[in-house]
Amino acid sequence: RMQKTFYLLLASSTVVLASCGDLAIAPQAQLSDQDVQALVVRLDGTMMGFLDDVWGSSSVSPSSAGTALGDDPRVWNYSWWKTRDCHTAGSFTAEGSGQRTWDADALTFDVASSGTKTRVGCARPGDEVTITVDGIGDWTHQRHYLGGEAGLSTKGREPTGSWITTYDGAFDWAKSSGENGSCTYELTSTIDTEANTKTLVGTYCDRVIDRSKTWRKVDDG
Numbered sequence: 001r002m003q004k005t006f007y008l009l010l011a012s013s014t015v016v017l018a019s020c021g022d023l024a025i026a027p028q029a030q031l032s033d034q035d036v037q038a039l040v041v042r043l044d045g046t047m048m049g050f051l052d053d054v055w056g057s058s059s060v061s062p063s064s065a066g067t068a069l070g071d072d073p074r075v076w077n078y079s080w081w082k083t084r085d086c087h088t089a090g091s092f093t094a095e096g097s098g099q100r101t102w103d104a105d106a107l108t109f110d111v112a113s114s115g116t117k118t119r120v121g122c123a124r125p126g127d128e129v130t131i132t133v134d135g136i137g138d139w140t141h142q143r144h145y146l147g148g149e150a151g152l153s154t155k156g157r158e159p160t161g162s163w164i165t166t167y168d169g170a171f172d173w174a175k176s177s178g179e180n181g182s183c184t185y186e187l188t189s190t191i192d193t194e195a196n197t198k199t200l201v202g203t204y205c206d207r208v209i210d211r212s213k214t215w216r217k218v219d220d221g
Contacts, residue, residue: 029179035131036207042124043167044189044200047117050082050094051141051165055111055154073103074150088130090121096139102150109145109157114138119171130176137169137185144193163191167202191215 031039079097086092096115102108116138123132142164145157167187174180187202187209198215 029181031131031173031181031183031205033207036205036209038124039131039133040185040187040200040204040209040211043185044165044187046084046092047094047139047165047167048189050084051113051143053082054080054096055143072105073101075102076100076152078152086119086122086124088123088125090119090123090132092122093118093120094139096141098141100152104150107147108160109148109154111141111143111154113142114140117167117169132174132176133171134173135169135171137167137171139165139167141165143191159191159193161193163193165189 077097077099079095081093081095083091083093094115094117096113098111098113101110101112103110116136118136119133121132121134123130125131143154143159144161144163145154146160148154148157165188167189168185170182170184172180172182183205185202185204187200187204189198189200191198193215196215196218198213200209200211202209
C-alpha cells in the first residue's frame with residue numbers, strides 16, 4: 001500500500017511541474033483572419049499597381065543598352081524604383097530589374113523581372129485597430145502581350161498567356177491596441193488572361209490563402 005501511494009504522489013507532482021512549465025510560456029500574439037486577408041490584398045494590390053505603372057509607361061529608360069537596333073528579337077534591360085505613402089503613415093517601396101523582349105516576327109512582347117519590396121512603418125486601418133508593418137521581401141514577375149510595335153510601352157498590345165507574380169518575405173507587425181508579433185509569407189498570383197481570372201494562393205502568417213476573382217471588368221456595351 002505504501003508503494004502505491006508513492007507512485008501516485010510522484011505522478012501528481014509530474015503533472016504539477018508540467019502545468020507550471022506551460023504557464024511560463026506566453027502564447028504568441030496573432031493577427032485575426034480579417035487582418036491577414038486585408039494585409040494580403042494590400043500587398044498584392046500595391047505591388048501590382050507599381051508593376052502596371054512601370055510596364056504601361058514608355059518613360060522607364062533602359063538601364064543598359066539592349067540588342068542593336070534592327071536585331072530581332074530586340075531586348076531592353078532596365079531597372080526601376082518606386083515608393084508610395086501608406087494609408088496612415090510610413091511607406092511602401094519597391095525596386096526591380098529585368099528585361100523586355102520584342103519579337104517582330106511573332107509580334108510578341110514579353111516582360112521578366114524581379115526585385116525587392118520594403119515596408120517601413122507602414123500603417124493602415126485593420127480589424128478595429130491600426131496595424132503597422134515593417135519588413136522586406138522579394139518578388140518576381142512575368143507578363144506577355146501580342147501585337148504593337150517595337151518600343152518599351154505595353155500600350156496598344158493585347159494581354160496573352162499567364163501572368164505570374166511571386167512574393168516571399170517576413171515582417172514585424174504591431175497593433176495600436178498593444179499587440180505585436182512577426183510573420184512570414186509565400187504567395188503566388190496568377191492572371192489567366194484568356195479566362196479573365198486572377199488567383200492568389202500560398203501562406204501568410206501561417207494561414208492558407210486561396211483567393212480567386214475576375215481579373216478585368218468586361219464591357220458588355
